[in-house]
Each structure stands twice: as structure tokens, then as C-alpha cells.
Amino acid sequence: MTDNVRVRFAPSPTGPLHMGGVRTALFNYLFAKKHNGTFVLRIEDTDQTRYVANAEQYIIDSLEWCNIPFDEGPGKNEKFGPYRQSERKELYKKYAEELLEKGQAYYAFDTPEELQQLRDALEKEGKTFIYNWHNREQLNNSLSLSKEAVAAKLAAGEKYVVRFKTPQGERLEMNDEIRGTITIDTNTLDDKVLFKSDGMPTYHLANIVDDHLMEISHVIRGEEWLPSLPLHVLLYRAFEWEAPKFAHLPLILKPVGKGKLSKRDGDKLGFPVFPLAYTNENSGEVSRGYREDGYFADAFVNMLALLGWNPGTEQELFTLNELISAFDLNRVSKSGAKFSPDKTKWFNQQYLQNAAVKDLSEGYETILKERGIAESADYIQKVVSLVKERATFITDFWDLSDFFFQAPTEFDAKAAKKQWKETTPELMNGLIEVLEGIDDWTANVTEPIVKAWITEREVGFGKVMQPLRLSLVGALKGPHLFDIMEMIGKEATIQRIKHAIATL
Ligand code: GLU
Numbered sequence: 001m002t003d004n005v006r007v008r009f010a011p012s013p014t015g016p017l018h019m020g021g022v023r024t025a026l027f028n029y030l031f032a033k034k035h036n037g038t039f040v041l042r043i044e045d046t047d048q049t050r051y052v053a054n055a056e057q058y059i060i061d062s063l064e065w066c067n068i069p070f071d072e073g074p075g076k077n078e079k080f081g082p083y084r085q086s087e088r089k090e091l092y093k094k095y096a097e098e099l100l101e102k103g104q105a106y107y108a109f110d111t112p113e114e115l116q117q118l119r120d121a122l123e124k125e126g127k128t129f130i131y132n133w134h135n136r137e138q139l140n141n142s143l144s145l146s147k148e149a150v151a152a153k154l155a156a157g158e159k160y161v162v163r164f165k166t167p168q169g170e171r172l173e174m175n176d177e178i179r180g181t182i183t184i185d186t187n188t189l190d191d192k193v194l195f196k197s198d199g200m201p202t203y204h205l206a207n208i209v210d211d212h213l214m215e216i217s218h219v220i221r222g223e224e225w226l227p228s229l230p231l232h233v234l235l236y237r238a239f240e241w242e243a244p245k246f247a248h249l250p251l252i253l254k255p256v257g258k259g260k261l262s263k264r265d266g267d268k269l270g271f272p273v274f275p276l277a278y279t280n281e282n283s284g285e286v287s288r289g290y291r292e293d294g295y296f297a298d299a300f301v302n303m304l305a306l307l308g309w310n311p312g313t314e315q316e317l318f319t320l321n322e323l324i325s326a327f328d329l330n331r332v333s334k335s336g337a338k339f340s341p342d343k344t345k346w347f348n349q350q351y352l353q354n355a356a357v358k359d360l361s362e363g364y365e366t367i368l369k370e371r372g373i374a375e376s377a378d379y380i381q382k383v384v385s386l387v388k389e390r391a392t393f394i395t396d397f398w399d400l401s402d403f404f405f406q407a408p409t410e411f412d413a414k415a416a417k418k419q420w421k422e423t424t425p426e427l428m429n430g431l432i433e434v435l436e437g438i439d440d441w442t443a444n445v446t447e448p449i450v451k452a453w454i455t456e457r458e459v460g461f462g463k464v465m466q467p468l469r470l471s472l473v474g475a476l477k478g479p480h481l482f483d484i485m486e487m488i489g490k491e492a493t494i495q496r497i498k499h500a501i502a503t504l
Helices: 019-034 055-065 085-101 112-124 147-155 203-213 223-239 265-269 297-305 320-326 341-354 357-370 377-390 394-404 413-419 424-436 443-457 461-473 481-488 490-503
Strands: 006-009 038-041 105-108 161-164 171-176 180-185 193-196 218-222 245-249
Touching (some): 006 019, 006 218, 019 038, 019 297, 038 055, 085 203, 105 147, 218 223, 297 341, 357 377, 377 394, 413 461, 424 443, 443 461, 461 481, 481 490
């Protein structure tokens, strides 16, 4: 399709990147890669009051963790740079001036206090104040003032803003790649501020100028920007620039299916909403992250891809490359996408089941080291292959397999009460004798011998196997008992049974 696809992810560095932001970045990335295009990262930091110093690095680290790196952006391939709007500051003024000259924008000198008064007065009548065609000629601006008066104010250094002169009485038709044609009456729009006398552009002006200068072909962003679309379309027209194509992604909804998933929901509802854990610079407050909670990046990305997009088939598991080839803006839905923490866990579980035992073991080895446990890679791999089918996260491994690395120090009281009977010590002593006589300690040798002995004694399997499990594991959990015995070895097996007899 379109040649030379260039898309951008344009976050404002006001805090950690919400998973909705990661989804926006992902869809931009997928679209770019699908069309052999370029994925640009632009940092929209014009609002200095909301600027957070560590946020930009957080954004970059998040994209990297998700394996969706940008092609152009701060510090990388800067042919359309700089990519931080604060470093492009000088550039915007001339574009504000261009619109002023064209009569598409005007100076407004109304003070914040004056505007507040107007707002308050209308509010009393139950109305809202809009600065636009219906009152602009009565307000304090270059449309109502004489040329000389305006020049005098500017010369005196009076504070001003530049407002867009929204065309009056027009049915504006816009196209969205996901939503189709959208029509709006321009009389309902307000004359948005584009530029301020402190030399700073607002989001709208900077965003349009940069998308133009960076030759962005498709603007793919969240639905919350849809209300800005008319202004953006009108700005392109005012500048006589070709507008990019627009696509507004559906909201991500809370697990209940209503209301936008917010940054606060994670803490409230008990799941991460951020890709990486984040420490607030001022309060020291730490928010959880998918990475630190033990999710695989590719499982997280796979889950995000299906929030608002579907492949048109039943397929749910996709590698990044499969996502790139399947992705299509036509299959992005208009309605909000419900986020499910359970489904997210399911994705992780699927990825864990499909992961190579060797890779999982490397992750587990780190956890074991933190606990001061050193075992051979070979041993850890065997453990992982025995317990992984019950795990959703690598961090589950310890609870599933601690007994492979240390003898139980405690016994599950409930299980002990139920399974450890008066006759059990005698049975266990008998079992020890049998075990002592076995030389080849592999499961397929020990299993038939022990089973034959149980059959011979006519006591029932549970009477032996459950106390045996309790002795070796400390609880009634874990994989096949004879595999456990093989792994921990003959000596440890017998010792653990003796310890159970002495303790229980
Ligand atoms: N800076 C805006 C944001 O924080 C960018 C919106 C857009 O993509 O146009 O989301």
C-alpha cells in the first residue's frame, strides 16, 4: 500500500508509560514493520509543569523490554531530529506567525482572570464559556482591536496567546482509518491556543508541525485524541500541508468492561498497569510492573496486541513476526477493549509451557542463587522439566520444587494429621529396609520394587505413598514420587523418611 510509511509514538514524559501507551506504541510498530516503514519516537515535553525527569528513560526502557525498539528518536538515527520538542522550541514560533499572517490565527490578550470571570458568569446561567466565532470579536484580541493597538501591546511586552481562528459554519468531513468518515459542525469548536508569549507552543501546534516536518504518513494514537482531530485537520489545511492518515485506537477498559483502565487501577485491582516497575521520584512510591511481576515480554506484547485488534481467526498465540504479518488497521475495532488480568496470566502460562527448558532454567538459577542454592545446570533443568507444567511464572518454580533442593523443615499439619497414622512409622521403617537394598536408584527400578512390596504387604498404596510423599516433600504436592527419589538420591530419600518418623 502507501509507500514510505512513517509513524510515530509521541508520548509526553509525565510519568511511567501506561500499558495503553505501550499498546499504542505496539500498533505503530507493527504497522511500520508490516509496511517496511519507520517507527519514530518523539518526546512531547512542551508542558514543563508536568515534566518528569526519569519518564523518558522509562519509556525507552519499556519499548526495549517489549522488543519494539524505535528506528528514529532521541539519540538514534537523528535525520529528522531533534526528537524532543523542548529542543525544537525555536522552530514553532515561525509557524504561529505564518498562521497569523494568513489570517488563520490571531493574538488574544485576555488575561486568565478575565477569562475566569466570563466562565463564572456563564456558569451561573448554567452555560459553558467557549472562545470562538460567536464571541471572539467582542473579546480582547487582534480581531477586535485596531492594528495600532495590537502593535502597541506587543511592543509593551504584554502577555498574549495565539489562537486558531476556527472557520465558521462549516460541516467538516474527516476520515479515520478505523472509524470511517466523521463529520462535525465547526461552530461547536473553540479557538484553541496554539502558542504562548513565553515562546512555547501548545501540544496542538507542536504536534502538527512535527508530524509535518518528520514526514509522518499515519498518525496512530489513542481514542482520547479524537476530539483534537478536527483542529488538527483544520491546521493542516490552514498550513496548506498534506495531512497524514489518522487512526484512533479504542480505549482499554477496566476488567469489569466499563470505564477506561487508569493508572490507579493497578494498585486498586491488584495487577500491574505499567510494563516496568516504577519509582515515583518525589514520593518514593513504587508501582508494579509486568517485568518485575515475572511476565515474559513476548507474552505481555501478545496480550496487548489482542486488545482492540483481532486477526479474524481463532489464533491467539502470535510471535512478534506473526503479529507483524497479520496486523491490519482494518481489523482494529471501534469499541473499547476489555482488559483481563486472568487472560494475561493465561498468555504467560502458555509462553512458559512453550519455552525451552534451558531458558527457563537459567531464569530459575538466578532465583536459586538469591536463595544461596547452587546446583548444576543439568539438575536444575531436570527439576524444571518435572514441575513446569504446573507453573505460570518462573517465580512459581520455587514453591513447586523447593524439596528438590532442601529437605522439608516443616510438615503440612493438616496432611500429617490425615495421612500419618499410628501404624505409619512401622510401615516407613519397613520401606527403608526395602530401599536400602536397592542399588540402581532410577525411578523405573525403584517404582516396581516399592509397588511390589506394597502389594505384598496388602496395605493399600495410599497408606505408603502419602506418608512417603509427606516425608520427602513436606506436603502432599509435587511431581511423580519416584522421580523425586531419583533426583534427590538414595541417601537423602532415606534420611528424609527417618526425619519424618522422628518428627511426626
Ligand atoms: N503527546 C500526546 C500524548 O501524550 C501525543 C498524542 C498524539 O499522538 O498525537 O499522547
